Amino acid sequence: MTENIGELVAEHPLFSGLPVDVAELVGGCSQNVAIATGQLLLEEGEPARSLFLLRRGHVALEVHEPGRVPLVIDRIGPGQAVGWSWMFPPYRWHFDARALEPVGAISVDAECLRSKAEADPAFGYLLMKRLAAVMLDRLQATRIRLLDVYGRDVAH
Amino acid sequence: MDLSASFVVDRAGLDRLLGALAARGYRTIGPVVRDGAVVQRQVSSTGDLPQGWHDEQAPGHYRLHQDDDPSLFAWAVGPASPKSEFYPARSLVWRATSNGDVVTLEQPREDSTPVALIGARPCELAGMRVLDRVFAGGEVPDPLYRDRRATSFVVVAECGTPAGTCFCTSMGTGPGVADGVEAGYDLALTELTSSEGAQYLVRVGSERGAEVVEEMGGSPAQSADFAARVAVLEEAARRIDRKLDAGNVAQLLAGNLGHPRWDDVARRCLACGNCTLVCPTCFCGGVSDTTAVDGTVERHRQWNSCFDLAHSLVHTGPVRATTWSRYRQWLTHKLSTWHDQFGTSGCVGCGRCITWCPVGIDITVEVAAIAASDGAVPVRIESGGDRS
Amino acid sequence: MCTDAMLLTEVEPRLNPLTPATYRIVARRVETGDVVTLSLEPTSGPSPFSFRPGQFNMLTSFGVGEVAISISSAPGAPGPVEHTVRDVGAVTHSLCSAEIGSIVGVRGPFGTDWGVDGLDDKDVVIVAGGIGLAPLRGAISYLVDKPGRTGRVYVLVGAREPDQITFPDDLKRWERDGAVVKVTVDVPDVRWWGAIGVVTTLLHTVDFDPARTVSLVCGPEIMMRFTVRGLVDLGVPLRAIRVSLERNMQCGIGWCGHCQLGPLLICRDGPVFDYSEALEKLISERER
Numbered sequence: 123m124t125e126n127i128g129e130l131v132a133e134h135p136l137f138s139g140l141p142v143d144v145a146e147l148v149g150g151c152s153q154n155v156a157i158a159t160g161q162l163l164l165e166e167g168e169p170a171r172s173l174f175l176l177r178r179g180h181v182a183l184e185v186h187e188p189g190r191v192p193l194v195i196d197r198i199g200p201g202q203a204v205g206w207s208w209m210f211p212p213y214r215w216h217f218d219a220r221a222l223e224p225v226g227a228i229s230v231d232a233e234c235l236r237s238k239a240e241a242d243p244a245f246g247y248l249l250m251k252r253l254a255a256v257m258l259d260r261l262q263a264t265r266i267r268l269l270d271v272y273g274r275d276v277a278h
Numbered sequence: 279m280d281l282s283a284s285f286v287v288d289r290a291g292l293d294r295l296l297g298a299l300a301a302r303g304y305r306t307i308g309p310v311v312r313d314g315a316v317v318q319r320q321v322s323s324t325g326d327l328p329q330g331w332h333d334e335q336a337p338g339h340y341r342l343h344q345d346d347d348p349s350l351f352a353w354a355v356g357p358a359s360p361k362s363e364f365y366p367a368r369s370l371v372w373r374a375t376s377n378g379d380v381v382t383l384e385q386p387r388e389d390s391t392p393v394a395l396i397g398a399r400p401c402e403l404a405g406m407r408v409l410d411r412v413f414a415g416g417e418v419p420d421p422l423y424r425d426r427r428a429t430s431f432v433v434v435a436e437c438g439t440p441a442g443t444c445f446c447t448s449m450g451t452g453p454g455v456a457d458g459v460e461a462g463y464d465l466a467l468t469e470l471t472s473s474e475g476a477q478y479l480v481r482v483g484s485e486r487g488a489e490v491v492e493e494m495g496g497s498p499a500q501s502a503d504f505a506a507r508v509a510v511l512e513e514a515a516r517r518i519d520r521k522l523d524a525g526n527v528a529q530l531l532a533g534n535l536g537h538p539r540w541d542d543v544a545r546r547c548l549a550c551g552n553c554t555l556v557c558p559t560c561f562c563g564g565v566s567d568t569t570a571v572d573g574t575v576e577r578h579r580q581w582n583s584c585f586d587l588a589h590s591l592v593h594t595g596p597v598r599a600t601t602w603s604r605y606r607q608w609l610t611h612k613l614s615t616w617h618d619q620f621g622t623s624g625c626v627g628c629g630r631c632i633t634w635c636p637v638g639i640d641i642t643v644e645v646a647a648i649a650a651s652d653g654a655v656p657v658r659i660e661s662g663g664d665r666s
Numbered sequence: 667m668c669t670d671a672m673l674l675t676e677v678e679p680r681l682n683p684l685t686p687a688t689y690r691i692v693a694r695r696v697e698t699g700d701v702v703t704l705s706l707e708p709t710s711g712p713s714p715f716s717f718r719p720g721q722f723n724m725l726t727s728f729g730v731g732e733v734a735i736s737i738s739s740a741p742g743a744p745g746p747v748e749h750t751v752r753d754v755g756a757v758t759h760s761l762c763s764a765e766i767g768s769i770v771g772v773r774g775p776f777g778t779d780w781g782v783d784g785l786d787d788k789d790v791v792i793v794a795g796g797i798g799l800a801p802l803r804g805a806i807s808y809l810v811d812k813p814g815r816t817g818r819v820y821v822l823v824g825a826r827e828p829d830q831i832t833f834p835d836d837l838k839r840w841e842r843d844g845a846v847v848k849v850t851v852d853v854p855d856v857r858w859w860g861a862i863g864v865v866t867t868l869l870h871t872v873d874f875d876p877a878r879t880v881s882l883v884c885g886p887e888i889m890m891r892f893t894v895r896g897l898v899d900l901g902v903p904l905r906a907i908r909v910s911l912e913r914n915m916q917c918g919i920g921w922c923g924h925c926q927l928g929p930l931l932i933c934r935d936g937p938v939f940d941y942s943e944a945l946e947k948l949i950s951e952r953e954r
Contacts, residue, residue: 153661161658166891167950186952187888188913189592191599212899216892229659268853371684372677374728381688381709381728381769384674385681417934418919421681535951562923564916565684569729577684577732582922589924590953591914593754600954611926618929 127152130228134175135201136252147245151234157225163204164219170207172229176200179225184218192218196260203256208232282457283488285480286470286503287496289350292324292478295433295465296396298493304394304431307363309356314342316356318363321396328353335441335629337638348476351397351469354441355628359402359558361409363393364426368580371565375574388422392429397467401444401628403434404451405558407462411620412561431486434463438471438510443629445520445642451626453514454507459484465491468507479503520632522642523649524623530648531614535606536655539648544602546637551583553631553639554608559624562589584608609641683919686726686771692746694766697832700753701797702762703738705746706772717741718779719804720910720938724918725749726771727760734915734933735761736801737775740808750800750832776918778938780805780882780908788817789874791902793893795824795865795885799832801910801937802884807836810843819845820872824865824889827853846872865889866896876901884910887949894941907941911949 128149131137137145155174157163163174163181174181180199184192195217198204204227207215213232239246287295299306300322308321311328321327333353334341342353372385398406406427413423437446437453446452454468455461464487468479479499482488523530554560564582569575582589585604590597598604616624625641632640679685693705707713717723717737726732733755739748753762761770782790782805790809794802809819821840825831828851841847848868850861861868865885879902883893890909897907911932914924918933925932928948930939939945 156660156662157658158660161656163659167895167946185888187594187886188597188953189590189594191595193888214895216895270853372682373674376728376769379690379709379767379769383677383685383688385677385685387673387675413921416920418683418921420683420921561921564922564924565732567726567729567731573729575729579684582924584923589914592912593758597913598953603953607926610928615926615929619926619931 127154127228130154130177131175131230134177134203134228136175136203136256140248140252144245144248147238147242148230148235148249151231151238152228155227155229157221157227159221159223161221162218163221163225163227164215164217166215166218168215170205170213170215171232172205173208173232173235174204174219175228175230176202176204177226177228179227180222181219181225182222184220186218192220196264197222203253206253206257208236209253283482284499284503285491285494285496286499287478287480287494289324289348289476289478291480291494291496292350292467294494295490296321296323298490299394299396299431302490303391305391306394306396307360308396309351309353311342311344315340316342316353318356318358318360324350327351327397332439333441335443335633337443337632337640338635339638340633347471349438349469349471350476351435351437351467352439352471354437354439354444355399355401355630357556357630357634359405359556359628359630360395360398361405361558361560363395364406364423364430365409365413365420365561365563365581368578371577371579373574373576388425390425390429392431393426394431394433396433397435398432398463399437399628400434400452400455401437401446401449401626402558403432403455403462404446404449404626405628406432408559408616408620408622408624408626409561411622412559415620431490432463432465434466436466436468436507436511437514438469440514440518441629441633443520443632443640444518444627445522445629446627447515447518448520448522448524448642449623449625449627450524451628453518454511455483457481457483463487468510470503470506470510479507520629520640520642522625522627522645524625526649527645528614528617528623530645530652531610534648534652534654535610537648537651538654538656539644539651540602540606541656542647543639543644544600544605546639547601547605548637549585549601549604550636551585552634552636554583554585555581556630556634557612558626558628558630559612584611609644613641613645684773684917686724686732686773688769689772691764691766691768691770694764697750698830700762701750701800701832702753703748703750703800704761704764704770705748706770707746708772709769713747715775717747717775719782719808720779720801721775721777722801722918722937723747723749723772723774724776724915725751725757725761726773727757727764728769728771730760731757732771732773732916733757733761734776734912734918736910736937738800738803740804740811743804743807750797750803752797773918776933778936780910780938782808782812785809785817785880786812786815787878789820789879790817791820791822791869791872791874791879791881791897793822793824793865793869793881793883793885793897795889795893796826796830797832798883798885798889798910799823802882803833803836805882806840806845810840810845817878818874820874821845821847822865822868822872823847823849824868824885825849825851827851828855828858828860848872864892866892869893869896869900876903879906881907883907887911891946891949894946904941904943904946908938909941909945910937911939912937 132145
């Protein structure tokens with residue numbers, strides 16, 4: 123039984139509400155994947171080859187440093203997406219992403235996605251709008267976090 | 279002095295050897311049976327040595343039993359190695375006292391009594407030579423270690439009865455030692471036991487050895503004696519069934535740092551550090567400074583183990599916080615990175631780590647398991663997965 | 667355990683390489699909240715050792731312990747030898763709180779250096795994160811002051827917040843004397859008009875020639891990994907990058923086995939390393 127991968131893509135919030143043919147286009151680059159607890163979806167420094175659309179389970183974005191447990195930057199869950207470094211050269215992951223529990227995701231091949239976006243600018247623009255919206259949202263949230271508003275007294 | 283001359287002596291000849299060493303001021307350390315194990319203690323006569331004792335060794339298993347065998351050396355190795363004679367488990371490095379703002383440093387007056395080892399095994403001799411590179415072969419040699427080694431008199435006893443955990447044949451360190459001054463011993467004994475009792479083929483490996491051997495008495499060795507030695511060593515080698523592919527292991531482990539076997543062994547390992555205590559080449563040690571109530575400060579140097587959590591402590595915490603990390607560090611250092619650091623393997627195939635591991639981890643089995651699936655890595659991303 | 671019965675004799679440092687020489691703290695300067703620079707002079711005689719930037723000494727706080735500390739003054743600079751210490755544990759706390767006039771022990775210098783001698787015609791891009799500026803300070807002064815250099819010196823510094831910037835006077839001085847100096851913080855305050863962001867963001871704000879650049883990088887390992895990536899992305903070859911690494915260090919002389927990083931002994935083969943794929947593989951190897 124093969125459920126249409128395009129339908130799964132269309133269900134994912136990153137692509138929901140987009141025309142069916144867009145979801146099919148992305149589905150053409152995609153496959154269903156599973157990651158066991160504790161395994162890395164992304165490994166810092168390794169080639170960045172996919173966009174992951176999480177469907178089940180949570181992932182921690184982390185950085186390793188000797189003498190410390192991995193520093194958690196963020197936690198990403200079902201309905202969200204993991205991995206942006208595939209978008210721009212040198213296409214290498216900047217962080218680790220570790221499955222905190224069994225993870226089910228759609229893995230979208232980056233080279234396939236990039237070439238389809240180059241070939242079809244309208245699709246490319248739709249894709250970029252969706253990705254940019256998520257990235258902006260994350261950036262704002264990260265900026266506020268940097269202020270450490272609950273932390274020590276702010277003398278100034 | 280003819281270093282190529284070999285002799286045959288009986289037990290009385292060995293006693294004369296011990297006497298000659300004592301007369302020259304050596305503190306002679308040899309094997310004795312104490313508390314159910316063959317350990318290293320000061321000896322003065324062959325009566326102190328383990329006559330008729332035999333050892334039975336397996337992963338996590340060590341037993342001795344005695345019979346009426348006249349042999350003194352019909353056992354393999356005990357838990358301790360000669361390491362502690364040259365690199366003590368704990369020693370005072372200096373003591374500092376202060377008077378106003380003048381700090382005076384003193385060090386222990388060195389005990390210059392030279393050490394003689396009687397009955398060191400070929401693998402133990404190999405272990406000493408590995409440590410020589412660490413402590414006497416670097417840019418900053420350890421003067422105390424170097425002097426103790428330089429003044430030591432080493433009488434090797436070749437192995438006729440290897441134990442179940444031995445794999446010296448794989449590491450090129452036994453069961454015998456080669457002829458000649460390059461081998462690193464002063465005298466080498468091969469015990470030849472027959473219905474008439476135990477005799478010893480004595481080969482000379484240094485000027486110092488040649489000088490002492492003259493006092494042992496004995497008759498020149500005949501070809502039958504050399505043939506008997508060969509038979510003993512061949513039988514010993516034949517009995518060793520543990521193997522490790524020494525030519526390949528350094529590269530194998532360096533290329534398999536992510537192998538799932540490390541998870542497997544980490545589930546069994548207790549991180550107790552026994553292996554590092556009994557190993558003839560483990561050298562990790564640290565310094566610790568202490569203050570007495572009168573303000574006197576002492577610095578001690580002592581053995582550490584890479585299985586200690588604190589071994590890899592940086593200011594934020596230990597770099598190797600799990601048994602998984604620490605076991606991997608120990609084994610890859612011993613069999614792989616030691617080559618990069620010191621130009622030899624760190625392992626001499628004595629099997630102690632296997633015998634004295636409370637859960638019986640066998641490094642030859644671990645290496646073979648990794649070799650059997652060279653390149654295996656845990657699956658990270660699996661295609662498929664459910665549709666829920 | 668030492669008893670009265672043990673005979674003691676005057677120490678001979680040549681025969682006892684774990685013995686420190688006694689030095690006096692002649693000056694102390696608080697750099698930031700937990701960072702102090704100690705100026706040390708031998709208790710008797712001139713300083714017996716010469717050093718190269720990037721090397722470290724083992725400093726003993728008598729009765730507390732010994733710790734590896736980078737030498738932060740430039741070789742040949744007049745006056746006492748400076749060591750910059752961050753208060754992170756028992757020994758460093760003791761050193762940071764020690765009063766002027768206190769006696770400490772010094773062993774060294776140990777390790778490899780930044781190799782500043784052969785860089786006259788190179789652009790040197792120095793990237794320092796946090797306390798990482800301390801091991802680089804001597805190298806920067808040496809390069810800035812060296813006559814006859816044709817390459818430029820770029821000093822890119824990252825700190826957590828403005829009051830954690832170390833050596834602000836040196837930064838101004840280097841800039842006056844011809845270096846390009848840029849500082850960025852992760853978390854600014856209202857008075858801060860400088861760059862904000864991690865130190866890698868400064869890389870493309872300076873105009874160096876990657877083909878004739880050597881880069882010296884020091885800071886937390888995360889920062890060094892990201893900085894190397896940033897430099898490589900701008901065209902600097904891996905082998906033109908040098909980093910300074912750190913692990914547990916107890917003897918400094920290759921005896922204790924604590925500073926191992928795979929096949930390397932950091933006290934002997936480092937702390938300064940030429941970057942390479944092999945080194946990258948080593949520092950990417952995740953422990954647990």
